[in-house]
Amino acid sequence: MMPGVAAQPLRRSSSGGGGGITNSWSLDFINEVYTLNGSPVTLADIIDKPERVGASGLEILDHDAAGSIFSLAGWLADLAEFVAIGGTIYIEWESLSAGDRDVPLYMEEDTDANSFDIERTFPGFMRTYASGSDYRGVDTDTDFGPGVHKIAVTYTPSFIAMSIDGADALVDTTPNVMQPMMRAILGGFEASSNNGLYYRRITLTAPVANSLLPGLTA
Structure with missing residues (x-):
């Protein structure tokens, strides 16, 4: 939470509808090009x-109290809508790092301690989950060590799907x-960052079909 600013739930109907968000974000940290619906953003x-x-790219400091990076404004609102x-x-x-x-x-909220998490756990398995009224999540049994990785996650009110490094999408439809x-x-x-890492690129778009996720991450 930003010091002195009370956290508030973020919902923004203008960003999407029944088919998911309609805004399209592209954050290219290597080339320092950042756009929303094709228009530059600061x-x-x-x-x-x-x-x-x-x-x-965008650096995360290793296990540092000031190491994490907080999303702001319209980017934060659309990330919240992504889950909603x-x-x-x-x-x-x-x-x-191979450890931790x-x-x-x-992502998190304070009312019921719901959270959404994409992480590479020790010893290197990838998992994505949403913890709300129930637990909806997927995880790999493959070790993804140090190096460049690509992950794509589709989340909707009906399911979660994840592909990493070109692998077939894993899907969970548990009600949540x-x-x-x-x-x-x-x-x-x-309170603190975890492993140090570099973000190379992040995009956020309307839902992509599960069958197309491996093509995004190949």
Whole structure:
């Protein structure tokens, strides 16, 4: 949470409808090109530490109290809508460590402690889950060690699907009702980052068919 600012649920009907969000975000940290629906946006308007971008991408500090990066404004609102009504997020990042956890995306709210998490756990398995009225999630049995990885996750009110590095999508349709997300954090949690890493690219779009997710991550 930003100091002195009360967290509020973020819901924005203008961003989507029954078919999921309609806004399209592309954040290319390698080439420093950031767009919303094809129009340029200023990075400082949508994340709290834009100065962390360098030649390798957007840096997450390793296990540091100030290491995580918080999403802001319209970017945060659309991430919250992604969980509320559906969308597909793609994240390409460089993993630097085989130990502990990479946390490419963590979202949470304060009412019922609901959360949404994309992480590479120790010893390197990938998992994505939404913890709300129930637990809806998928995880791999393959070890993804240090190096560049690509993950695509589609989340809707009906299912969650995940593909990493070109693998077939894993799907879970467990019924699950989520409270509106209040925070969306890159690299760890509110109190501290986890493993240091570099984000290379993130996109957020309307839901992509499960069969197409491996093509995004190949």
